[in-house]
Amino acid sequence: MLSRLSIPIIQAPMLGATTEPIAIAVSNAGGMGSFAAAGSNPDQIKASVAAMNSATQAPYAVNIFVLDPVDPDPSVVRAAMELLAPWRERYGLPPQSIPNSWAQNTAAQVDAIIEVAPPAASFTFGCLPADEVARLKAANIYVIGTATTVAEAKAWEAAGADAICAQGIEAGGHRGTFLADMHASAIGTMSLVRTIRAAVDLPLIAAGGITDGEGIAAALMLGADAVQVGTAYLLSEEATTPAPQREAILNAPDDPTRLTRAISGRYARGIDNEFMRAMRPIEDSIAPYPIQNALTGELRAAAIKANSTDVMSLWAGQSVKLARSGKAADITRDLWKQAQAVMRARTTRFGGSPGTSLAYRRGSVNHRRAPRTFQAEDGGEE
Ligand SMILES: Cc1cc2nc3c(=O)[nH]c(=O)nc-3n(C[C@H](O)[C@H](O)[C@H](O)COP(=O)(O)O)c2cc1C
Numbered sequence: 001m002l003s004r005l006s007i008p009i010i011q012a013p014m015l016g017a018t019t020e021p022i023a024i025a026v027s028n029a030g031g032m033g034s035f036a037a038a039g040s041n042p043d044q045i046k047a048s049v050a051a052m053n054s055a056t057q058a059p060y061a062v063n064i065f066v067l068d069p070v071d072p073d074p075s076v077v078r079a080a081m082e083l084l085a086p087w088r089e090r091y092g093l094p095p096q097s098i099p100n101s102w103a104q105n106t107a108a109q110v111d112a113i114i115e116v117a118p119p120a121a122s123f124t125f126g127c128l129p130a131d132e133v134a135r136l137k138a139a140n141i142y143v144i145g146t147a148t149t150v151a152e153a154k155a156w157e158a159a160g161a162d163a164i165c166a167q168g169i170e171a172g173g174h175r176g177t178f179l180a181d182m183h184a185s186a187i188g189t190m191s192l193v194r195t196i197r198a199a200v201d202l203p204l205i206a207a208g209g210i211t212d213g214e215g216i217a218a219a220l221m222l223g224a225d226a227v228q229v230g231t232a233y234l235l236s237e238e239a240t241t242p243a244p245q246r247e248a249i250l251n252a253p254d255d256p257t258r259l260t261r262a263i264s265g266r267y268a269r270g271i272d273n274e275f276m277r278a279m280r281p282i283e284d285s286i287a288p289y290p291i292q293n294a295l296t297g298e299l300r301a302a303a304i305k306a307n308s309t310d311v312m313s314l315w316a317g318q319s320v321k322l323a324r325s326g327k328a329a330d331i332t333r334d335l336w337k338q339a340q341a342v343m344r345a346r347t348t349r350f351g352g353s354p355g356t357s358l359a360y361r362r363g364s365v366n367h368r369r370a371p372r373t374f375q376a377e378d379g380g381e382e
Contacts, residue, residue, distance in 0.1 A: 001119065001162070002203050007029065009031040015039055018036045022239055028329065029332040029333055031336075034228075042109060062121050064113070091302035103294065127156055128159055130158070144165050146207075150196055165205040171269060173317075189219065211231055211323065213339040235323045236324075249271070249323050256272060257320060262276050262286055273310055299311055300312045
């Protein structure tokens with residue numbers, strides 16, 4: 001699947017910022033769009049896949065979270081609600097009632113995905129059991145598992161995944177981490193790609209901090225087969241990024257992001273805001289995902305409506321200052337053109353003798369898998 005893409009750029013699934021139109025635009029431009037379906041129920045997933053299928057023949061991915069059903073202790077829920085009460089008052093919201101459900105049911109979402117069989121499905125927050133992966137693959141669905149450590153990549157390999165998305169600590173949004181704690185899993189994209197490449201024999205997608213042609217070229221040079229780019233698309237026309245978040249991105253100070261679990265109960269990277277700062281001293285005691293996430297839902301929506309960035313999630317990666325405006329298809333093509341130019345220029349300057357680069361192409365440099373080759377605009381090989 002990855003080697004069939006004419007542009008090895010996957011538009012990252014971004015819940016709250018990416019619906020069908022951006023995925024269609026990127027897939028039709030030659031990259032691979034992703035539809036963020038974690039918040040969708042089975043019927044909504046089926047409807048989205050039907051909409052995607054009628055708009056593109058190209059590969060695309062549907063993305064969901066791997067979650068265990070939860071039955072929280074009422075005292076945990078009460079404490080979380082008390083913590084949020086003053087913030088709800090600030091936005092004129094009534095006292096909180098307990099949500100009907102805490103999150104979508106992963107098993108039901110997987111069943112829906114298998115029924116409608118999109119070309120690819122990507123997963124984060126956990127690893128599916130091998131029999132579920134086998135059911136997806138039997139339906140001809142390309143399975144991509146997100147890993148933030150080598151151990152997580154090995155878990156997905158053992159489960160039978162087709163490819164690994166290596167999510168470095170630079171990445172915007174939630175950490176996909178599911179085996180060790182956040183601190184043990186805070187690995188930069190450069191180390192993560194190299195160490196997973198050395199340990200796991202699957203196609204590899206690099207994610208995290210990749211926002212321009214230089215970043216794409218670097219990730220491919222590290223041995224990635226494709227890149228997954230999120231933050232770079234947040235200002236695109238087709239992204240559904242809320243207006244206050246767009247403003248926050250455009251006006252971001254230098255080095256503006258932090259990791260927080262205050263908003264959802266799971267560590268995520270976003271532009272720092274008042275709620276994140278206020279919760280920082282008690283961050284460890286905040287209710288876990290998806291409890292906190294469900295309980296802050298109304299509050300975040302009210303903040304967006306009030307055009308306020310105080311309590312909303314401003315998910316964005318460390319390279320957020322490089323996010324660009326424009327049409328998603330143009331961004332995709334420009335990123336790839338830029339990456340190709342960078343690779344050409346660097347090969348000319350640092351590539352060594354023709355013999356050296358030939359050896360590299362044949363995979364004799366310490367790659368477990370031979371690096372793929374790309375067709376340059378002028379028809380030559382990159
Ligand atoms: C606003 C936002 C929402 C995200 N939502 C999801 C999601 O729904 N599913 C998922 O697998 N990853 C999600 N991510 C993470 C991305 O898939 C990807 O790992 C990340 O964007 C890559 O790093 P970058 O933002 O530096 O490009 C999200 C990222 C952002 C910025």
